[in-house]
Amino acid sequence: MDRSRPTDGPDDRGQVGIGTLIVFIAMVLVAAIAAGVLINTAGFLQSSAEATGQQSSDSTTSRIQVVSMTGDHFTGDNEVGVVNVTVKKGPGASNVDLHKTTIQWIGPSGSYYQLASGGAQGSPDGRFHISAVQDDDGSQPVLNDLEDRFTLSLDLGTSSEVNGAQPFGEPLPEGETATLRVSSPAGGMTVEEIVVPKTLSGESAVTV
Structure with missing residues (x-):
């Protein structure tokens, strides 16, 4: 070794x-x-x-659901001067503050943005008025119950037809259409088409 x-x-x-x-x-x-x-x-x-x-x-x-839409305040040329949109909160939606809701109107005379009267600050093309149809707990302008019904009034043209609203655009003639885009504060959007009847003669208000 x-x-x-x-x-x-x-x-x-x-x-x-x-x-x-x-x-x-x-x-x-x-x-x-x-x-x-x-x-x-x-x-x-x-x-x-x-x-x-x-x-x-x-x-x-968190969407707003449209219940009905009507037109009234007809002009001398048989045009709709005011559109009233009655709304409620959608099924399963949380509370919706209409003072923070935005409406875009797209019609024959152009596209316009509206905010609620007395609501959010800004420089919109017009402001819509909120009125209560059904509001058991006095929550206006907040949709906090499925039974709440509020009407949003849009004033078309240059003359003021609705107290508290700021007019915009032009009245809708007979047979014309427009599109509403209603956006809730949380970003939910509801799109509705407005169709004016082909004749307004003899009517004080119409469904649009």
């Missing part, structure tokens, strides 16, 4: 063990940091997804 071959001593084995331990600790630290980053990222993504989901749900469910 060749006894002249050197062998590892206790000190050499100790150095190898310490080096392995240092590498192991470094790997554990790196894994812990990576896990922390992944947990934080997952939490952020979850919060973002929940917020996005809630916004999507609000914009879908």
Whole structure:
């Protein structure tokens, strides 16, 4: 047997063990940091997804439902001067503040934006008036019950026909159409088409 071959001593084995331990600790630290980053990222993504989901749900469910639409205040040229839109909150919707609701009117004379009279600040093309048809708990202008019915009056033309409303655009002639886009504060949108009958003669008000 060749006894002249050197062998590892206790000190050499100790150095190898310490080096392995240092590498192991470094790997554990790196894994812990990576896990922390992944947990934080997952939490952020979850919060973002929940917020996005809630916004999507609000914009879908917090809608205003149109019950009926009528036209009256006919001009001398047989045109509709005022459109009254009676609304309620949609099934499953949360409370809807009509003072924060926006209406876009798209008609023969152009596109106009309206805000509620006494509602949100801004420079709209006109302002609609809110009146209660049914409001047992006096919540106007907030639709907080499925039984609530409020009428939104849009004053067309230049002369003021509705107290509290600000006129805009032009009256709707016989046979003409217009589109209403009613947007709730949460972003839910209701689109309705207004169709004026081909003759208004002999009528004081018509369904549009």
